[in-house]
Amino acid sequence: MTGTMKSVIYLTCVATTLFGATVTGQQPTPMIVVQPAGAAPTPAPAGAASSSASAVAAAIKTLEQVKAANQATLKKQEAMLQQLDELQKAAEQLKVFSKRV
Secondary structure, three states: OOOOHHHHHHHHHHHHHHHHHHOOOOOOOOOOOOOOOOOOOOOOOOOHHEEEEEEHHHHHHHHHHHHHHHHHHHHHHHHHHHHHHHHHHHHHHHHHHHHOO
16 A cells, blocks of 8 residues: 555545534434313413513524524535545545556
8 A cells, every 4th residue: 555545545544534424313203192082171370471481592502503403404514515526536546546557
């Protein structure tokens, strides 16, 4: 192996490692419990409306933060994919040039 091929292989390994470090697993799907059709809905207490509104506001804020984090992760993944594409093109060029020699 030439020094150039070793460096390409090394860079590919480094890029793969970095890409693997940024990938995170998916969250499990939440369990949804459906109330039976024959059961009468229980009325919410009057004080629950204000706490429910604050809980909804907190949930919306949390979802916005998660959305922003997901966007950042997608940008990092897109950048990594572009780098991997460039490395792949460089490796293909090396193969072509090595066959000419």
